[in-house]
Amino acid sequence: MQRRTSSLLRDHRVWIELFALLNIAGLAADIYLAHQMNFFAHHAEYIPLGLSLGAPLLLVPALWMYARGRLLGWSVLGHLVGWACIAVGIAGAMYHLESSFFQARTLKSLVYSAPFAAPLAYTGLGLLLIMNRMVDADDPDWPLWVILLALGGYIGNFAFSVTDHAQNGFFYDVEWVSVAAGAFGVAFLVLPFVRRLTRFEIGMCMLVMVAGALVGLVGFYLHLAAGLEERDVALMNRLIYGAPVFAPLLFVDMTILALIGLAVLYGRTPREAAGATGGSARGRTSAAGN
Numbered sequence: 001m002q003r004r005t006s007s008l009l010r011d012h013r014v015w016i017e018l019f020a021l022l023n024i025a026g027l028a029a030d031i032y033l034a035h036q037m038n039f040f041a042h043h044a045e046y047i048p049l050g051l052s053l054g055a056p057l058l059l060v061p062a063l064w065m066y067a068r069g070r071l072l073g074w075s076v077l078g079h080l081v082g083w084a085c086i087a088v089g090i091a092g093a094m095y096h097l098e099s100s101f102f103q104a105r106t107l108k109s110l111v112y113s114a115p116f117a118a119p120l121a122y123t124g125l126g127l128l129l130i131m132n133r134m135v136d137a138d139d140p141d142w143p144l145w146v147i148l149l150a151l152g153g154y155i156g157n158f159a160f161s162v163t164d165h166a167q168n169g170f171f172y173d174v175e176w177v178s179v180a181a182g183a184f185g186v187a188f189l190v191l192p193f194v195r196r197l198t199r200f201e202i203g204m205c206m207l208v209m210v211a212g213a214l215v216g217l218v219g220f221y222l223h224l225a226a227g228l229e230e231r232d233v234a235l236m237n238r239l240i241y242g243a244p245v246f247a248p249l250l251f252v253d254m255t256i257l258a259l260i261g262l263a264v265l266y267g268r269t270p271r272e273a274a275g276a277t278g279g280s281a282r283g284r285t286s287a288a289g290n
Contacts, residue, residue, distance in 0.1 A: 012260060016260065019256060020128050023121075024055045030246045033245070059081055079130060081129060082127070082129035143261040147265070150257040153250065154186050177218075178215055178251070181211070192262075197269070198269070218248075220246075
């Protein structure tokens, strides 16, 4: 039993399952606070909340099935949740854009509309669950798929950092730090797809990701502190109408996902490749498997 538990903890496929499970469930709090701003004016706004609360009821048994070697049940339950997440994410993004952007179609309407990219977090998590079932864990491309999805998340972080802070005209200079963190994150996560990385370079990418996570934690503190300043306002109202408390934690989330992919890629990169350049990441990881 202990050996099986130890084996599961080293299984990077399990890491992805736990990441997706915790993130889908964790989005419930963010969805609740965000949609309380308009008191869930449209019934459709309850759909993502229901998805976040209901998905663990399928993903926890799925994880148990995986641990027991019942891969068919694990695959079916994961595909159900994954495709539901993709559909809800795309529909939500269109719904958010329709709130004002499609009427005016201006940069101003894009900045001040509901956060258009926020629902795509569900789409990314759905793709992650499906990828984890369609790509073999030993496939050289597995870590690259994980990094690709983390890259998509970092692009979203960059967009959020620009549009959210543009609402107050970047009143505080420190708000540009998150924009820079998003840009650096995107730049470094692109590297595994355009050139052959050494172990040292993969390590540098991991350090940049950790720096991004620290920016997210500091941003979380600043958003929370700003929301708590107005002591004459009810706490719930401060959380709902203040700076989005959970938004900076997306940097932490995407860092964890990126580190999973980079750690697997690092483990499959031979030491003798240090200093080598050129060639595709797939070629490198294939070589590592030989």
